[in-house]
Amino acid sequence: MELPELTILGRQMRKELLGKRVSQVEVANPKCLNMSFGQFQKAVVGKTADLSNLEKLKTEIQSFLEYLEKIERGEFGPMWTKTGKEKVEEIINPYKAVYGEILSEIESTKTPETYI
Numbered sequence: 001m002e003l004p005e006l007t008i009l010g011r012q013m014r015k016e017l018l019g020k021r022v023s024q025v026e027v028a029n030p031k032c033l034n035m036s037f038g039q040f041q042k043a044v045v046g047k048t049a050d051l052s053n054l055e056k057l058k059t060e061i062q063s064f065l066e067y068l069e070k071i072e073r074g075e076f077g078p079m080w081t082k083t084g085k086e087k088v089e090e091i092i093n094p095y096k097a098v099y100g101e102i103l104s105e106i107e108s109t110k111t112p113e114t115y116i
Contacts, residue, residue, distance in 0.1 A: 010102070017049040058106045061099050068092050 022044050030037045070076065072092055074085075 019049065021048045022046065054106055058103065061103045065096060065099055065103065068096055
């Protein structure tokens, strides 16, 4: 899945799920979970979709963007000599654009109502 698709799906999920309680889950490919299906089900069922982790997400995105900036500045030297600056920027720029957009949305969010 491409990053722009993820942002579109994220917006759709916020519209459909925010404030609703999860009554059951179905996982098409349980091997994709980083836990057993039972653990996942226990962690999710009965919970309400909210924005309580928004600050944590914001911090993680900011850290990721800072990491990309360090790569772009060449702070991890060998990457520049092996791939070249243009190639590194070609790889990094789409991530910076998408995550920058997500971060802007999060920063403009004041309440769940404004986030929908």
